[in-house]
Amino acid sequence: MAVSLVSVRELSHRYGGTHALQKLSFEITESSLWGLLGPNGSGKSTLFRILSTLLPVQSGEAYICGASLKSHQGVARRNLAVCFQTPALDVRLTGLENLKCQAALYGLTGVQVKDRVKELGQRLAISDVLGAAVSTLSGGFRRRIELAKALLHRPRVLLLDEPTTGLDVHSRIEFWKILKSLRDDYGTTVIVSTHLMEEADQCDQLLMLNRGVIAAQGSPVELRSRMTGERLRIRCRSVEAVLSQLVSRLGSPTSQHGDEVIWHTQKAGQRLSALVDSCRDDLLSIELSQPTLEDVFLTLTGSSLVEASDSVQGG
Amino acid sequence: MDVSGGTFGVASMFHASVALGWREVVRFLRQRSRLVGAIAQPVIFWILFGAGLHSSFQPPGWSSELHEPLTYQEYFFPGIAVLIVLFTAIFSTITIIEDRRDGFLQGVLAAPVSRLAIVAGKLLGGVFLALVQAALFMVIGPLLSSVGVVPQIDLQISILQWIPALCFLALVAVELTAIGFVMAWPMNSTQGYHALMSVFLMPMWLLSGAFFPGGERGWLSWLIWANPLTYGVAGFRRLLYSEALPVTSELPALSVCVAVTFVTSGLCIGASVWMVSRPAQHNVV
Numbered sequence: 001m002a003v004s005l006v007s008v009r010e011l012s013h014r015y016g017g018t019h020a021l022q023k024l025s026f027e028i029t030e031s032s033l034w035g036l037l038g039p040n041g042s043g044k045s046t047l048f049r050i051l052s053t054l055l056p057v058q059s060g061e062a063y064i065c066g067a068s069l070k071s072h073q074g075v076a077r078r079n080l081a082v083c084f085q086t087p088a089l090d091v092r093l094t095g096l097e098n099l100k101c102q103a104a105l106y107g108l109t110g111v112q113v114k115d116r117v118k119e120l121g122q123r124l125a126i127s128d129v130l131g132a133a134v135s136t137l138s139g140g141f142r143r144r145i146e147l148a149k150a151l152l153h154r155p156r157v158l159l160l161d162e163p164t165t166g167l168d169v170h171s172r173i174e175f176w177k178i179l180k181s182l183r184d185d186y187g188t189t190v191i192v193s194t195h196l197m198e199e200a201d202q203c204d205q206l207l208m209l210n211r212g213v214i215a216a217q218g219s220p221v222e223l224r225s226r227m228t229g230e231r232l233r234i235r236c237r238s239v240e241a242v243l244s245q246l247v248s249r250l251g252s253p254t255s256q257h258g259d260e261v262i263w264h265t266q267k268a269g270q271r272l273s274a275l276v277d278s279c280r281d282d283l284l285s286i287e288l289s290q291p292t293l294e295d296v297f298l299t300l301t302g303s304s305l306v307e308a309s310d311s312v313q314g315g
Numbered sequence: 316m317d318v319s320g321g322t323f324g325v326a327s328m329f330h331a332s333v334a335l336g337w338r339e340v341v342r343f344l345r346q347r348s349r350l351v352g353a354i355a356q357p358v359i360f361w362i363l364f365g366a367g368l369h370s371s372f373q374p375p376g377w378s379s380e381l382h383e384p385l386t387y388q389e390y391f392f393p394g395i396a397v398l399i400v401l402f403t404a405i406f407s408t409i410t411i412i413e414d415r416r417d418g419f420l421q422g423v424l425a426a427p428v429s430r431l432a433i434v435a436g437k438l439l440g441g442v443f444l445a446l447v448q449a450a451l452f453m454v455i456g457p458l459l460s461s462v463g464v465v466p467q468i469d470l471q472i473s474i475l476q477w478i479p480a481l482c483f484l485a486l487v488a489v490e491l492t493a494i495g496f497v498m499a500w501p502m503n504s505t506q507g508y509h510a511l512m513s514v515f516l517m518p519m520w521l522l523s524g525a526f527f528p529g530g531e532r533g534w535l536s537w538l539i540w541a542n543p544l545t546y547g548v549a550g551f552r553r554l555l556y557s558e559a560l561p562v563t564s565e566l567p568a569l570s571v572c573v574a575v576t577f578v579t580s581g582l583c584i585g586a587s588v589w590m591v592s593r594p595a596q597h598n599v600v
Contacts, residue, residue: 015596049599052425056594077427088422090414092342104334105426107327149422 003030005157005189006051011060013046013212020046022212023060028191028205030156033183035203036193037293039303043212044193048161051191052082065156078106081155085162087146091135095126095145098134099152106153113152120148124178140171147178151188158182160192164199176202197293206293210301220293227291227299229266235259235284242282249275255298259284264295328432335423335436336443339407343444353402354448358455361388361395364526365465375528377566380558382469389468392456393552394525397544399452400445400488401520405512407441408495412505421599430591434496434584441492442485449484453477470555480554486576487547493583500590503597523548529565540564546575 006028013021021043028034036044049055050062053073061068067075082088089098096117103113121127124144129137134145143163150158160179164172176199182188183204192203200206201220208215208223216223232250236242236259246261247253249271253261268288276283297303343349365388372387414420423433453472460468472480498515502508520526522535523544529536539545545565550572553560562568567575 052421054421054424054594054599055596074427074429077425080425082422082425084418084421086418088418088420090338090342090419091417092345093338097338097341101334101338102422102426104331105423105428107324107331107427109327109330 004028005030005065006191007061007063008047008051009061011047011050011057011062013043013050013055013058019212021050024209024212024214025060026207026214026217028157028189030189031183031187032189032204033179033202034189034191035200035206036191036209037195037200037206037297038193038209038215039195041211042209044209045161046212047209048159048193052080052084052159053077078153079156081150081153081158083143083146083150083158083160083163085165087142089134089142089146089149092133094133095130095137095141095148098145099130099149102149103152108153116152116154117148120151123181124148139166140168140174143167143171143175144178147175151182154186156187156189158188158190160190162193162195164194164196172199200293208297208300210297210303215300216296223293223296224291227264227295229264229291230268231287231289231291231295232263232265232268233285233287233289234261234263235286236261236279236282237284238282242279245279246275249278254295262295264291264299328429328435331428331432332435332439335433336439339410339437339440340443342410343406343440349406353406353444354399354451357395357398357402358452358459360398361391361456362459362465365391369466373528375563375565377561377563380560381556382558386466386468388460388466389470390528391526392468392470393548393555394520394523395456396449396452396484397487397523397525397548397551398520399449400484401491401516403445403448404441404488404491404495405508405516407437407444407492408499409505409508411437411496411499412502412508415503415598424591424594424598431588433591434493434587437496438489438492438584441495442488445488445492446481446485449488450481453480471557472555473557476554476557480551483550483554483573483576486573486580487544487551490543490547490576490580490583493580493587496587497583497590500587501597519544524552524565536564543575543579546572550576 004027009025011021011024012019024047036047038044046055050057050069051064053069053076057070061070063069064076065079067079069076093101099117100113103109108116121130124147126141126144126148129141134142164175167175179190179192180202183190192199194200203220205217205219206223207217234246239256239259239261243261250263250265254264255262272286272288276286368387372390374385374390378385411420457468457470457472459465498511499508502511519542522538522542524539525548529539546567549566550569552566553569553572560566
């Protein structure tokens with residue numbers, strides 16, 4: 001039976017009169033890759049900050065490796081590593097100096113530090129840049145050094161807050177390969193907050209948050225299987241001109257943004273040719289696909305992951 | 316549920332504090348402007364104010380016990396050493412705000428290191444830098460006097476006076492860095508800290524007997540009496556002289572100076588640890 005490493009029960013958090021989290025409960029099992037998915041204002045950053053012990057537990061309970069974040073923060077911190085969205089690196093120091101400083105904060109000394117720096121340097125391909133001042137390094141290398149910092153004390157739980165922000169596509173792919181290898185090789189439980197679908201798709205389990213409550217929970221496959229039919233995305237020159245025609249053929253759309261209208265409908269493929277014939281001059285593009293996690297979120301919450309809702313302070 | 320994980324021992328705590336203090340020193344050495352600002356400005360003050368106020372200076376009553384008449388340059392000497400310590404303490408603690416803004420601080424706060432070690436690391440770095448610069452001034456000052464750049468000062472500081480004087484200055488550096496910590500921690504902007512420095516820290520130094528003698532009576536003498544830094548300046552001044560100087564309201568006994576500086580340091584360190592221990596919204600980026 002899988003062991004629960006992160007346990008959250010009835011967790012609530014408020015900023016003044018605004019609820020950021022409302023009675024959240026979930027369990028995260030070991031050696032898994034979890035994604036916290038939600039738009040800005042969904043509460044995922046607040047949850048991340050509470051789990052990383054930077055914000056207090058106001059109401060409810062939260063445990064990391066069995067240690068309560070109310071009473072045993074020190075024990076929780078020893079088992080936990082955090083990679084913040086803003087890298088917690090001192091840019092005036094070299095990568096190696098940053099790692100040594102971090103090692104001291106976790107009670108690591110001497111040969112132990114040397115061995116782990118060497119191992120992580122090779123694993124994350126940063127050995128050659130550790131002697132350079134962090135201010136001279138690219139965003140990709142900074143992220144890797146930040147990750148090396150987090151892994152120095154071999155945490156059981158690794159928390160990452162939108163870790164690929166600002167990285168190019170290649171660096172992002174490489175970063176996710178590393179995260180998967182941590183889960184597979186070290187048995188680290190990795191929890192990543194993200195709003196990117198392609199990243200969420202790579203997680204073992206997802207926790208979808210919306211306005212401080214859990215909208216859905218499960219593997220990407222399970223979540224997608226909740227949607228039936230297909231996803232039809234149509235872009236038009238003038239939506240107003242053809243919308244009534246499209247609605248008469250396809251029913252009410254699931255969402256509409258600018259010149260783009262999306263339907264989730266059964267047997268959309270069979271209706272395509274008739275649709276193209278009737279609106280050919282007004283159509284820019286038609287895309288037929290399987291439902292995405294974005295669609296699942298949209299259907300469950302009525303709001304888009306991409307469209308930020310900044311109504312809740314602190315995310 | 317099983318609560319596992321070791322404890323953070325005293326040795327690990329000390330190691331963490333040294334690592335954080337070492338970081339302060341490395342950062343300082345890589346910012347040359349800080350080096351110039353922390354020592355050059357007080358030395359320039361010492362030369363210029365000394366030259367300007369030399370003739371109008373009224374020596375305090377306790378100076379009648381000295382072998383030679385007290386010049387303003389000599390009176391101002393310990394005040395400048397404390398100003399160097401104050402500037403270093405300000406520059407060291409302003410980095411709390413920068414560390415928070417740059418994200419470094421949240422990484423430290425998420426670590427299992429004790430909150431006392433975090434405060435101690437900042438104090439260690441600040442005190443070390445302050446002492447090195449103050450010691451440098453204690454060498455440069457008499458040298459400038461001997462080559463005639465500033466008027467003659469009659470301070471014959473022997474090595475036996477140097478050591479206790481620097482030890483006491485270390486205590487003053489702990490006090491000022493801890494005061495700076497308490498002031499910087501709740502602030503979100505360096506501009507706000509600069510404002511606080513102008514209305515609190517600089518007047519605190521001006522009213523410590525560092526710049527001018529306060530006299531025996533009136534509201535000014537009360538402010539000087541109530542100012543904890545008065546005891547820092549007075550204690551350091553006493554340790555620079557081999558003569559036993561009389562005890563007056565503006566030159567308290569050494570035991571009182573040590574006690575007040577020690578208690579103020581303790582209170583500010585306690586307040587700093589308490590503030591760092593409280594998870595707060597303003598610590599996250």
